[in-house]
Amino acid sequence: MTGRDDAPTMPPPEAPDTAQEANGHDTTATVADDLRPAQREAKARRLGRRVPLVSGTSGIVVAALLGVVVMARSGGLPFEFDEEWAEDLVEIRGPVGDVFGYFMNMLGGGVAGVFVVPVVTAVILLVVRRPWAALYFLVASAASAGVVQILKRSFMRARPPDILVTSDTGSFPSGHVGNAATIALALAVIIPYVWMWVLGAAYTVLMAISRTYLGAHWLSDTIGGLLVGAGVALVLWAVFAAPLERERLARLAHISARNAERAQAHVTPPARA
Numbered sequence: 001m002t003g004r005d006d007a008p009t010m011p012p013p014e015a016p017d018t019a020q021e022a023n024g025h026d027t028t029a030t031v032a033d034d035l036r037p038a039q040r041e042a043k044a045r046r047l048g049r050r051v052p053l054v055s056g057t058s059g060i061v062v063a064a065l066l067g068v069v070v071m072a073r074s075g076g077l078p079f080e081f082d083e084e085w086a087e088d089l090v091e092i093r094g095p096v097g098d099v100f101g102y103f104m105n106m107l108g109g110g111v112a113g114v115f116v117v118p119v120v121t122a123v124i125l126l127v128v129r130r131p132w133a134a135l136y137f138l139v140a141s142a143a144s145a146g147v148v149q150i151l152k153r154s155f156m157r158a159r160p161p162d163i164l165v166t167s168d169t170g171s172f173p174s175g176h177v178g179n180a181a182t183i184a185l186a187l188a189v190i191i192p193y194v195w196m197w198v199l200g201a202a203y204t205v206l207m208a209i210s211r212t213y214l215g216a217h218w219l220s221d222t223i224g225g226l227l228v229g230a231g232v233a234l235v236l237w238a239v240f241a242a243p244l245e246r247e248r249l250a251r252l253a254h255i256s257a258r259n260a261e262r263a264q265a266h267v268t269p270p271a272r273a
Helices: 027-072 080-091 095-108 110-127 131-155 175-190 194-213 219-265
Strands: none
Touching: 027 131, 027 219, 080 194, 080 219, 095 110, 095 175, 095 194, 110 131, 110 175, 131 175, 131 219, 175 194, 175 219, 194 219
């Protein structure tokens, strides 16, 4: 017998069943790879909702803590920067500034700010087939006003002594600025363009300036209102994120299809031979 005969016989390697296995790819891994994009998309959506939820909640909490600090200063005494800002604005009061201040006072509060602006905006959104956006805007406006009133009645900070308009009790936080911040951020969420964010930021800043110009609020009151208004809009954005995005994409698809139909209608038909 030879050494070659004594060697154990090894079975021939099995041929790969598929071309994928022949190339070194596992079908199970391929299926898992196919699922990863969907998993990544779902994770991105969860994170996308978590960011505004955490940010908005933090803003409301910070506003409440600011109110606690304010009232801890001998029952709501203004900060040094509050007094300096108020003195500077009193010095520049004049006819033009008064018109600006009274106009913003009417626009951001009372019947116009609390009822007319939210309702008219919601009706416009319904007309353009954005019912979820209309609901989000109304809920955000109402919730922001509610949180502001809760904080006002909790702290009952006295208003500045040289106020030019009639206002309710409770200076912290500013309801006008809170309303402005909510409207600005909510509209920027519904219409996600840079120009909308810029306009919203400008409107909120001008509202804060007008409230301190009229002596209706200390500067720290407007900061609290900004935090509350933006915080409420962000929290509710997280709640309404999915239907708002579906509605926005459907609206864009509808506009795209309509524009394609109009373009096709203006195409000159080919001449017949």
